[in-house]
Amino acid sequence: MKTVEEIAREIVAREGGFVNDPDDPGGATNFGVTIHTMRRLGLDLDGDGDVDVADVRKITSTHATKIFLDHYFGAPNLDQLPKVLQPSVFDMYVNAGANAVKILQRLINDMGFPCVPDGVLGPKTQDAVNAAYDAAPNHIADAYGIARRNYYYRLGDARPASRKYARRRDGGKGGWIKRAEEFISPAFHFSRSAHNKRTAKWV
Numbered sequence: 001m002k003t004v005e006e007i008a009r010e011i012v013a014r015e016g017g018f019v020n021d022p023d024d025p026g027g028a029t030n031f032g033v034t035i036h037t038m039r040r041l042g043l044d045l046d047g048d049g050d051v052d053v054a055d056v057r058k059i060t061s062t063h064a065t066k067i068f069l070d071h072y073f074g075a076p077n078l079d080q081l082p083k084v085l086q087p088s089v090f091d092m093y094v095n096a097g098a099n100a101v102k103i104l105q106r107l108i109n110d111m112g113f114p115c116v117p118d119g120v121l122g123p124k125t126q127d128a129v130n131a132a133y134d135a136a137p138n139h140i141a142d143a144y145g146i147a148r149r150n151y152y153y154r155l156g157d158a159r160p161a162s163r164k165y166a167r168r169r170d171g172g173k174g175g176w177i178k179r180a181e182e183f184i185s186p187a188f189h190f191s192r193s194a195h196n197k198r199t200a201k202w203v
Contacts, residue, residue: 004079007087008068011094012061014179020053023161028056031064032094041071068094076101077121082133084141088183092148095179099151101125107147108132145184152176153198160203167199 002010015032026034038059039051045058072093073079078086085104092100098119105117108128113135115128133140155176156166166174173181173195181189190198 002087004069004073004086004090005065007090008065008073009061011068011091012064015064018057023164028053030056030059031061033059033064033067037067037071041067077126080121080126081129082137082140084137085129085133085144088141088145088148091179091183096151100148103147103151104129104144107144111135111143141183142185142188145180146188149177149180149184149190152180156199156202163199163202167195167202171196171199 012031015029018028018030020028026036028035033056035051035053035056038045038055042051043055043059044051045055048054068090073086073090076093076098078090078093081089089100089104092103101121102117102119105115105119105125105128108115108125109117111132113128113132115125121129136143152166156163164174165176167177168174172192173190177190177195
C-alpha cells in the first residue's frame with residue numbers, strides 16, 4: 001500500500017500547475033491548492049497584505065504537498081481511519097473537503113452503523129467507521145470508492161457546468177470518474193457503456 005506521502009505527491013503531480021477555470025467553484029488553483037484554501041490558511045506568499053491570485057501562482061509543489069499532509073490528512077483526523085480507507089478519503093478530501101467525510105458517514109449509515117453526516121471525524125464517527133470496517137474489511141474501500149463515484153455523477157446531474165469533469169468531450173470517463181476508480185477494484189469499474197448510460201441525460 002502506498003504511503004500517505006506518496007499519495008500526496010501523486011495528487012500534486014496529477015493536479016499540475018496553475019489553472020483558473022471559471023467553471024470550477026474552487027477558483028484559481030495551483031498544484032491542487034485553491035485560493036479559498038489559501039485564504040482560509042492566511043497564506044499571503046507575496047506579503048502584500050492580502051491573499052489573491054498572485055499568491056496562488058507562487059505555490060510550489062513542495063509547499064502544496066505539505067499543505068495536503070498537514071491540513072487535508074492530519075487536521076481532519078484521517079490518520080485515525082482504517083488504513084484501507086485512508087488513501088481514497090484523503091484523495092477525496094483534497095478534491096472536495098469535508099464532503100469526503102460526509103460521503104463516508106452516509107455510507108456507514110447505509111451499512112447500519114449510525115452517525116451524523118456532519119463532515120467531522122469525531123469519536124462517534126470513528127467508532128461507527130471501525131464497526132463498519134470490522135463487518136466488511138474486504139469491501140469497505142470499494143464501497144467508499146463507489147459512493148465517491150456516485151457523488152461525482154450527482155454533481156454532474158445537478159450542475160451542467162461541472163459535467164466536463166465527469167465526462168470527456170468524446171463521451172468517455174472524465175477526470176473525476178477516473179480519479180474515483182483509481183481507488184476501486186477493477187471488477188467494479190464502470191464499462192464505457194455503463195458510463196454512457198449513467199450520463200445519457202446530460203446535454
